Amino acid sequence: MQLRATSLVAALFVIGIGLLMLHEPLACSSSCFADLEALHGRTTGRFAIPDMRLNAWILSWVQHAMLSLPPSQWFDANTFYPAVQTLTGSEHLMGQALLTLPLRAIRTDAVFLYQSALFASYFILAATTFAFARWLTGSVAASALAAATAMAMPWRWSELSHLQLESAHWIPLIWLGVGRLLCDNAGRRVALWLFPVMTLQLLSSFYLAYYTTFSCGLLFLVIAIWIRPPLRAWLRLTAALAPAYGIFVVTALPYLARQADADLPGVGSVYPTSLATAWLMLAPPLEWWSRIGAGSEIRYHIPLVVFAAGVVSLAFVFRAGDAKRRAVAAGLWIVCLSTFVLMIGDRATFGGREIEMPAAWASHLIPGFGNLRAPFRWGIVIGLAAPILAALGLRFAADALRSQSRALKIGAGTLLLAVWAAQVPWRPMPAKPVWNAGDSTLRAHRALAALPPGVVLELPWPLHPLHQVERGSRYQLASTVDWNPMLSGFTAYVPPSFHLLRRVVQGLPDASAIAQLEDLVDVRYWVIHEDGRPGTARDWERTAREQGWRQAHREPGFRIYEAPNWETSGPYREALGTREPRTHTLTGLPRTPLDLSAEDGTWSFEPPRVLFVSGTGPFRNGMPGAAHLRIENETASPWPSFDVQTEGLILIRYRFETPQGEIAYTGATPLDADVPPHTRIAARAYLTAPRDAGDYRLHVHLVQEVDGAERALPFPRFEHAVKVQVLPSPRRPAHVE
Numbered sequence: 001m002q003l004r005a006t007s008l009v010a011a012l013f014v015i016g017i018g019l020l021m022l023h024e025p026l027a028c029s030s031s032c033f034a035d036l037e038a039l040h041g042r043t044t045g046r047f048a049i050p051d052m053r054l055n056a057w058i059l060s061w062v063q064h065a066m067l068s069l070p071p072s073q074w075f076d077a078n079t080f081y082p083a084v085q086t087l088t089g090s091e092h093l094m095g096q097a098l099l100t101l102p103l104r105a106i107r108t109d110a111v112f113l114y115q116s117a118l119f120a121s122y123f124i125l126a127a128t129t130f131a132f133a134r135w136l137t138g139s140v141a142a143s144a145l146a147a148a149t150a151m152a153m154p155w156r157w158s159e160l161s162h163l164q165l166e167s168a169h170w171i172p173l174i175w176l177g178v179g180r181l182l183c184d185n186a187g188r189r190v191a192l193w194l195f196p197v198m199t200l201q202l203l204s205s206f207y208l209a210y211y212t213t214f215s216c217g218l219l220f221l222v223i224a225i226w227i228r229p230p231l232r233a234w235l236r237l238t239a240a241l242a243p244a245y246g247i248f249v250v251t252a253l254p255y256l257a258r259q260a261d262a263d264l265p266g267v268g269s270v271y272p273t274s275l276a277t278a279w280l281m282l283a284p285p286l287e288w289w290s291r292i293g294a295g296s297e298i299r300y301h302i303p304l305v306v307f308a309a310g311v312v313s314l315a316f317v318f319r320a321g322d323a324k325r326r327a328v329a330a331g332l333w334i335v336c337l338s339t340f341v342l343m344i345g346d347r348a349t350f351g352g353r354e355i356e357m358p359a360a361w362a363s364h365l366i367p368g369f370g371n372l373r374a375p376f377r378w379g380i381v382i383g384l385a386a387p388i389l390a391a392l393g394l395r396f397a398a399d400a401l402r403s404q405s406r407a408l409k410i411g412a413g414t415l416l417l418a419v420w421a422a423q424v425p426w427r428p429m430p431a432k433p434v435w436n437a438g439d440s441t442l443r444a445h446r447a448l449a450a451l452p453p454g455v456v457l458e459l460p461w462p463l464h465p466l467h468q469v470e471r472g473s474r475y476q477l478a479s480t481v482d483w484n485p486m487l488s489g490f491t492a493y494v495p496p497s498f499h500l501l502r503r504v505v506q507g508l509p510d511a512s513a514i515a516q517l518e519d520l521v522d523v524r525y526w527v528i529h530e531d532g533r534p535g536t537a538r539d540w541e542r543t544a545r546e547q548g549w550r551q552a553h554r555e556p557g558f559r560i561y562e563a564p565n566w567e568t569s570g571p572y573r574e575a576l577g578t579r580e581p582r583t584h585t586l587t588g589l590p591r592t593p594l595d596l597s598a599e600d601g602t603w604s605f606e607p608p609r610v611l612f613v614s615g616t617g618p619f620r621n622g623m624p625g626a627a628h629l630r631i632e633n634e635t636a637s638p639w640p641s642f643d644v645q646t647e648g649l650i651l652i653r654y655r656f657e658t659p660q661g662e663i664a665y666t667g668a669t670p671l672d673a674d675v676p677p678h679t680r681i682a683a684r685a686y687l688t689a690p691r692d693a694g695d696y697r698l699h700v701h702l703v704q705e706v707d708g709a710e711r712a713l714p715f716p717r718f719e720h721a722v723k724v725q726v727l728p729s730p731r732r733p734a735h736v737e
Helices: 003-026 036-040 042-068 093-103 111-139 140-152 152-160 168-183 189-204 207-229 230-260 275-282 304-316 323-343 358-365 373-399 406-423 441-447 464-483 494-503 511-522 537-547 573-577
Strands: 032-034 347-350 351-354 432-433 457-458 523-529 552-554 556-563 601-606 609-612 626-635 650-657 664-669 679-688 693-706 711-712 719-724
Touching: 003 032, 003 111, 003 432, 032 036, 036 042, 036 351, 036 432, 042 111, 042 464, 093 111, 093 511, 111 140, 111 168, 111 323, 111 373, 111 464, 140 152, 140 601, 152 373, 152 432, 168 189, 168 207, 168 230, 168 323, 168 373, 189 207, 207 230, 207 323, 207 373, 275 323, 275 373, 304 323, 304 373, 304 406, 323 358, 323 601, 347 358, 347 464, 358 650, 373 626, 441 457, 441 464, 441 523, 441 552, 441 556, 494 573, 511 537, 537 556, 556 573, 650 679, 650 711
Parallel strands: 457 523, 609 719
Antiparallel strands: 032 432, 347 351, 523 556, 552 556, 601 626, 626 679, 650 664, 650 693, 693 711, 693 719
């Protein structure tokens, strides 16, 4: 009876901490996200908000697909039309989708479902941490403190924009299942619940699938060496885990297929780290209070009191007593040390010599491992284990104080709790509305939901990466209202057709750009937002009259036009969407090498008047700028330069050099227009600026891509002095010229 009362008090304590932290977003669960700008500062916060929109869209799309489409079409999401398997550009979040699927009976709103999954991750993590710590320590009080701490660990504040990482909540329960099956020789019941739990965890995130597999593998190894479990225990464990991994492999096949097509490259460590960086990510701050708040940096640090209590747990590992629990504790410590090594990344420098680290070996051997772009995220595993090890340390310390006076024990406990409360960031999570006042995006998609279905082009569609991320993620989230196919979107790995379509769109509302777009796709609805360029409202009214478009809807801030000939548009649509190499271009030209001489053509090149760079720190990017050129084909054969696949195309190769002769940036871009025989055409090419402002020499020449390599064409090369400046104002970011 006393144990039940103690457990009830512990549960109320943990739930209270969770409600304290989440009460602001809980109060507006269908209309707000966590306020990342308040937590991480304006620059980092604004950069991370699109990820929240992306994950809210993914969760809603997967549930929509599960309920309305056959499994073969689940990955053909409504964005980046006409590309296929576009969901593979990001995590699929099927674990979270299955967990929150019953909530669609209440609401189908994407923000509500996303917030519900986020809130669930907090309370499930608390419950699973409590269960594992309770089994390992036998202490309800220490386990409750570990559970509350797990919800507030700094890594969770740092990854709030990544639902797939926040959903690591099943891992402590999986560790518990492994411990019970191998150490306690638990029966069939544990294997039965371990299977769905492992399935949900593996389907939540590829990052977490690797983290779960690696940590469990080390636990298997340590327990096998330490206590030698019977064969029956291993068989039950295999029976629980093998089906879960079978399901996981099936859901990974579309990603592996895309990677095999070289459309989803293994990138390795996009954010390279080092031994010092890895330690700084985790290092306990020396202040006696938590620093999570406005402008706080992205870190996974372990609060000092949690770190100290965890270190005390080492004494439990080496003391005499329960060998099974000591084996699991030792396994957790080895997991923490090993994942710290993986946090270092692909390479490390020791004594002035660079050596390959285990992460590099894994990238070569394990499919998909190279796509884990941020090695520092291995620290999540340490963040999950730290509260549990701290609970073990508290239990060991309590046992050591058992023979001391009651006053000493009360005083020590009170001091410990005071320090714990000051250091662990149990504080309210600030919330912010998902849609800004005056944003026409959601209203436009509500209007689209009332119209017959059709392909949507939403404008503006910026070229600059950061502005495209902002616009694309808003369009994408709003599309959950109508689920119409749309040309734009936001994801980690965009399909090649995205870049071609976006470049073509920059010529709008000119009739030539409209004609080119109508060759590529069958757009039915043109959604024009009036808060960005290109084109003014009057320009679009004139264009609509000239094209014979019908105004399907109009409100302050946007208008929707319907193209009457949309059903016959897009003759190149199927070829544009496929990933398989084609022997001819979209317009039917062969990709064979051109045999040209200097007399076979001429060209001129006018660089951008000025190029810009925007953003700061790791978010600084060079903006694309439009160069104008004329090219004349004096031969009897057309020259190919209009396709999404660059093999055989004429490209403009360019490089920026500093005044010291150092190469600052190189790139290649197509003309996006074939050059007919005996014809001169005018074209635009978009050059991306270097990341740093300054004076540069721009070198340009024409090449043809042959067998994946660039072959220079015998035409003049040009060199220009160009200036790259910091973007003076973000007021009109959509236009790049």
